[in-house]
Amino acid sequence: MWKALSERDWDAVKSHLADDCIYADMPVGPAASARGPEDIVKRLKIGLEPLASYVNHDGLLVADGATVMYEHSETWEWRTGETAVLRFVTVHHVQNDRITLWKDYWDMSALVNFAPSTWLDDLARADMSWIYDATGQI
Known part of the structure; x- marks a missing residue:
């Protein structure tokens, strides 16, 4: 999955x-989650599709039964030249070889500090039809 994400191969992701997977960026909380493969990819594209370059850097991977934790980093480079290295801890729950829950923990201020000045405005104009309120579910 991480190789597909790095390649921005959305069908492979x-x-x-x-089918009922929930994706949550924990800095913004479960009220702005996405549910299901189509909406999760819509959500991921908001951040990753406009980038000139996106690279996932491997890190520590730990599994305990159906729970997988992955400490990694990502380098985001915008077409305007800004670059950010974002550090993540991702928690996946996996059943039947499919991710059923995906939670990302990261420092949003690191992104805001290095993103182009137009990034927040672009985010505000993005398609938000993917929003799913997962409060109480994760």
């Missing part, structure tokens, strides 16, 4: 997600 979807193939790793359960």
Whole structure:
């Protein structure tokens, strides 16, 4: 899944997600989650598709039964030249070889500090039809 995400191969990313998978960026909380492969990819595209370059850097991977924790970093480079290295801890729950829950923990201020000045405005104009309120579910 991470290789597909690094390549921004959206169909391959979807193939790793359960039909009812929930994706949550924990800095913004479960009220702005996405549910299902189509909406999760819509959500991911908001951040990753406009980038000139996106690279996932491997890190520590730990599994305990169906729970997988992955400490990694990502380098985001915008077409305007700004670059950010974002450090993540991702928690996946996996059942039947599909991700059923995906939670990302990271420092949003690191992104805001290095993103182009137009980034927040672009985010405000993005398609938000993917929003799913997962409060109480994760």
